[in-house]
Amino acid sequence: MSAMMKKSLHTLPPDGGWGWMIVIGCFLVTVCTRAVTRCISIFFVEFQAYFGQDYSRTAWIHSIVDCATMLCAPLGSYVSNHVSCQVGIILGGVLASTGLVLSSFATSLEYLYLTLGVLTGLGFALCYSPAIAMVGKYFDKRKALAYGIAMSGSGIGTFILAPVVQLLIEQFSWRGALLILGGFVANLCVCGALMRPISLKEDFAHRSLKQEHNANEQNESISSSTKCSPLSQDCSHKSLCYCSQKEYSFLLKPNFIVLAVSFLFLAYGCSPPFVYLVPYSLSVGVSHQQAAFLMSILGVIDIVGNITFGWLTDRRFLKKHRYACYLIAVALDGLSCLFLPILTCFQLLVPFSVTFGYFDGAYVALIPVVTGDVVGTAHLSSALGVVFFLHAVPYLVSPPISGWLVDTTGNYTAAFLLSGFSMIFCAILLAFAKLIMKLDRKELTLTVPASDTKQEICTNGDLSHSATEEHNHKDV
Template sequence: MSQALERTEGGWAWVVLLASMVTQALTLGFPPCIGIFFEDLQRQFQASNSETSWFPSILTAMLHAGGPLCSILVERFGCRVTMMLGGLLACLGLVASSFCQSLWALYVTAGFISGLGMCFSFQSSITVLGLYFSRRRALANALASVGVSLGITLWPLLSRSLLEDLGWRGTFLVFGGVLLHCCVCGAVLRPMPPRAAPQAPAGPLLPPKTPGPGCLVACGRAARRHLAFDVLRENAAYRVYTLGVVWMILGFPLPHVFLVPYAQRHGVSEHKAALLISVIGFSNIFMRPLAGLLGGFRDFARHRKYLFSMAVLLNGLTNLVCVASADFWVLVGYCLVYSVSMSGIGALLFQVLMDLVPTERFSSALGLFTILESISILISPPLAGLLLDTTDNNFSYVFCMSSFFLISGALFMVGGFYALQRKEQQARRAEAEGVRPTAAQEPSLSPTDSKGAKKPPSTEVTCVTSV
């Protein structure tokens, strides 16, 4: 027990925090730099915008969709093994992609395999913080999120430099070695000492009287454990939030993929175009932890879902700047404002989810949430690429498309949450103004048990908000 207390919130916990920060920089910070390779891949494989867009969409979708599988591996093998396995898969995928001769092979290697490996490493780095931090968990998550901002800042600069000297194949080969450092980060995750379990009484082990569950039954139990379809069906607030996020995600990743090609198409040099993504990442270094800490304050906690919706609305309105002008300094200003809304979305996305679902169901609700989110991530860039192909590479339509999904998603969430809040207030008002039941009617509202003691009224209401 003393060993666990020494590690939890102690000196080694900060080493784990540093490893988590580096892992998030290597994994979650990588997809935004893919736009730098967009035109090179398009020329190499003689592909359309839509076909080339499938590569970053598959990579980012797997980074989110592998969450339930990652949680199973963490439960079975622990965070250390899962993170090291993720680093190995991410490395192998990118190294193999440097030898690809077709886009389909690139989808499998750099898209599917590397994306799944990044998911294992990234989500393990989030899970391990909950094991090492309790009182300072909010601070630890805020500091770890700085790694994402560092990755978004440094990956584009490294990509542009290596691309000029080595080409995209040599760059992906080097990136495979860089992502192998996730194994180093996983190696420093010391396993927490197991809790003392009560000893079973001595005696011979009897065989079970009933056969074990079949494969279908086991799969059904695993699905119910990791995918909260019942919460989606019964919790209206979770349903509004999930549908709103899935809709707005159709527009959210598009600037990360198409901003660099858009700037290059309008005469911005390759170095300056890559610098735009770094501007977003550098601003996020300061804005994302600040947004996370502000969202944790008591005065803001009651309105977190509305703050998230306002961040989504600001993100959508900001994208309209790219429709008006493609001047480099205008795009720099766009990136600065975009980073503010992006920080709010990234910092509040899972905090709002925690507010809307019970704590004991958060893990399964998160699993379903990330899978539905990954579907939107998968189809969003190819849909925008198809729009480019049909409009003669007019990027203005892409940013208008992004703004449409973000703005409409934000308005849907604000309207849905407000309607649920009004409905709950009316129910409370009706309950407060109701007539107190007579003695003859009281047992029907307060049922008694077999001993005659009164039980509290039933509270099986699943439509709960944070208001």
């Protein structure tokens, strides 16, 4: 047993080998989750015509599945951490596929809210964050490139699936298309089988500390009371609280709190341009074919941004500045939204699609990288669950708020300005937080005596452990 543990234990991520299979698996997960979620909008016209409901009620289907995917992301991280990533993704694939298959028998919109919205969204949540976290386990030097390739599945999948889904609807009706889509999503189970677990030195250190604490707790409980069952001894309240505290200890770190708040503004700002680009284009006289072509351009350039920006930020001269690159990408994405209201013809809207699509793909590829740099590899799965959870409410409310602004003002200017300023504020907030932390670090190095610098500090993910901390944990 010890020989197997030594064989599977890695000091650093292998940066290759089976890791490229993990990237392929994560790529397919993003195709089957995010791309399929985007393609659900293709069914809107069919649902509206079949059930005889207005657009606002029909639009809730897309909002619910998107919100459920992000809202239940911490559950996906919990299953991945406490059972296994493979089990979580396979279970999610079964739930998502079942939800799509059951949706093909829908008799009302309320039925679709539960099956296509809640059940499918829950299945996607169990797959999405664990798959992304696994890429961070296998890559370090080429992490941004690996994430760029993996996250490009959303754009590539949308580009390929959108016409295929439309063809399926024309050939087999929306019921047959949902049934076939359910079979396609079942491939998430295959993706889950690819997620071979890996043990890093950082994970092993945390696991050893937890096991030592659990052993102490069991010894204390056995000596204090012989009436407790083995199950209650293993899952004592104090031990559960301690494990949860260690697993989500990053929540109290100031740099993660600032990052979490910034994600709220980012998630609000990035959604309306995708929803309202086509309606705005039609309102300024662009034809339906040209408006659809603008979305195709945006999707293709999004893929280019995923891969090329990930490759660039892995270069030696930019690797130390990935945080700054992330801020620049978010800020430029928001800036492009500010110019959108004055672009009133197809020739001017094409540069917007290129700019917005590229920087959207750029910062999306860096979200897991920046999060991993803040919390460390050991907490990446839990942190991504929290990060995607924070996206849920903005994703749910931003399109309706933008729609209300359009109805109130009679144009799209206020909606796009609010979206752009929200993303720019996200970048400014993170820049100020980084500047303050640098100033505090400089003051600390000037004021702390040389004798106090002997305390061991692990800079990866701002994790720090001293001998006194470990002693305190043992006494909990």
